[in-house]
Amino acid sequence: MLRWMKKSNQNDSDAYTSTIDGMKKVYKKFVRPLEELYRYQEFYSPLLTDSDFDAPPTVMLLGQYSTGKTTFIKYLLETDYPGLRIGPEPTTDKFVAIMHGEQDQIIPGNALVVDQRHPYKVLTRFGNNFLQRFEAAVIKNPVLQGLNLLDTPGVLAGAKQTVNRGYDFTGVVKWFADRVDMIVMLFDAHKLDISDEFSQTILACKGNDTKIRIVLNKADKVTNQQLMRVYGALMWSLGKVLGTPEVARVYIGSFWDQPYQNDDNRKLFEMEEEDLFKDIQTVPRGSIVRKLNDLVKRCRIAKTHAYIMSHIKNEMPVFGKEAKMKSIIANLPKIFQQIEQTTGIPAGDFPNVEEFQEKLKTFDITKLAKLKPGDDRRPGQNDRDRTAPAHGASSTRPGAG
Numbered sequence: 436m437l438r439w440m441k442k443s444n445q446n447d448s449d450a451y452t453s454t455i456d457g458m459k460k461v462y463k464k465f466v467r468p469l470e471e472l473y474r475y476q477e478f479y480s481p482l483l484t485d486s487d488f489d490a491p492p493t494v495m496l497l498g499q500y501s502t503g504k505t506t507f508i509k510y511l512l513e514t515d516y517p518g519l520r521i522g523p524e525p526t527t528d529k530f531v532a533i534m535h536g537e538q539d540q541i542i543p544g545n546a547l548v549v550d551q552r553h554p555y556k557v558l559t560r561f562g563n564n565f566l567q568r569f570e571a572a573v574i575k576n577p578v579l580q581g582l583n584l585l586d587t588p589g590v591l592a593g594a595k596q597t598v599n600r601g602y603d604f605t606g607v608v609k610w611f612a613d614r615v616d617m618i619v620m621l622f623d624a625h626k627l628d629i630s631d632e633f634s635q636t637i638l639a640c641k642g643n644d645t646k647i648r649i650v651l652n653k654a655d656k657v658t659n660q661q662l663m664r665v666y667g668a669l670m671w672s673l674g675k676v677l678g679t680p681e682v683a684r685v686y687i688g689s690f691w692d693q694p695y696q697n698d699d700n701r702k703l704f705e706m707e708e709e710d711l712f713k714d715i716q717t718v719p720r721g722s723i724v725r726k727l728n729d730l731v732k733r734c735r736i737a738k739t740h741a742y743i744m745s746h747i748k749n750e751m752p753v754f755g756k757e758a759k760m761k762s763i764i765a766n767l768p769k770i771f772q773q774i775e776q777t778t779g780i781p782a783g784d785f786p787n788v789e790e791f792q793e794k795l796k797t798f799d800i801t802k803l804a805k806l807k808p809g810d811d812r813r814p815g816q817n818d819r820d821r822t823a824p825a826h827g828a829s830s831t832r833p834g835a836g
Contacts, residue, residue, distance in 0.1 A: 454723050474798070479736060484551075486551060491535075491719075495615040495617070495619070496587060497619070497620045498622065499590045499623070500588075501626075502622060502626070503690060507619075507621060514574070518531065518570070529568045529588060530569045531571070532570070533574065542571040544566035544567060545566050545567075565601075565603075568588070568601075587608070605636055609640070617718050622650065623653050624662070625656065627665060627668050644677075648683055648684055650690070651665065651666065651669060651687045654689055656689070662687070666685070687700075688707045739784045739785055743786075751800055771788065
């Protein structure tokens with residue numbers, strides 16, 4: 436057992452398994468049929484699979500190059516992982532999912548996304564260039580029993596940030612940020628400048644503020660006075676990028692296995708390290724709460740989406756659908772207000788108007804079934820059994836589910 440880990444409770448593991456099984460049943464019986472009926476996956480995220488529920492919690496590390504991300508992982512595991520490279524230059528040029536296994540190996544991205552045991556199938560949408568920069572490092576390590584780590588490419592700075600990576604880097608970061616359980620952002624005490632790409636990367640994590648932890652790394656290389664100035668500058672820079680008055684908890688230390696260069700703050704660094712590792716160790720237990728919260732959030736979005744699409748479908752005439760759809764898209768804000776007033780759905784549950792309008796422009800409305808007002812039959816029922824409402828009906832109730 437590694438020095439910072441505490442023994443897990445078997446009751447916690449049993450409770451985790453039973454709760455996950457319950458969430459899968461609820462999703463498959465009630466939520467997924469509603470999503471399929473109203474084409475949720477074409478407007479939001481793909482339909483969930485068992486691997487999305489069963490996947491171990493994940494901690495993602497972000498930072499500019501040479502801030503110590505890979506060294507941090509090595510320090511956490513107290514060993515190297517397959518494919519690990521450390522150096523002053525940008526050494527990690529891939530997204531590496533580090534997970535537990537009986538045999539040390541590297542699994543390439545193209546093989547990883549077709550493995551039904553892992554929730555990475557959707558990443559195929561980022562193209563082959565990304566999949567060549569994505570892999571899994573499998574290693575037998577007690578830290579990884581119930582927890583995955585995700586190492587990421589160093590975010591570029593200066594002139595290097597103009598280099599085209601060949602895939603949507605910030606898009607990939609956002610995809611992971613929405614699904615991981617903790618985001619650890621590392622900053623070098625000697626390099627606090629936040630590049631344009633790193634600013635975009637931080638903004639891609641918006642909406643996941645509670646997951647973010649800030650680490651001011653390599654703090655043993657500065658004096659007490661310098662450390663105070665660096666800490667203040669970091670808080671100011673982050674507040675400017677995030678645009679919020681509060682910033683996530685900042686852990687100060689030097690996370691590697693070498694002696695401190697400046698021993699003055701040893702006690703502070705040791706206390707900060709203990710707090711951070713305790714925080715990381717609570718991730719598996721907190722994961723079940725996060726997954727339950729995400730499922731509830733998804734249910735609210737799916738319900739709102741069902742009302743929107745049912746309303747639009749029932750507004751469509753027999754002839755002149757194209758012209759009517761253009762009118763609906765143009766008047767979408769008013770439609771949202773109308774649905775909000777008739778259903779009581781909070782305004783905050785509705786999607787971004789501009790983004791929804793763009794998706795409606797390419798959506799085939801004929802894919803949806805036309806429901807009668809007050810129709811309470813379960814979604815997923817054969818569309819041929821549905822009866823069209825009176826022409827001009829504008830208020831609909833999606834099927835229960």
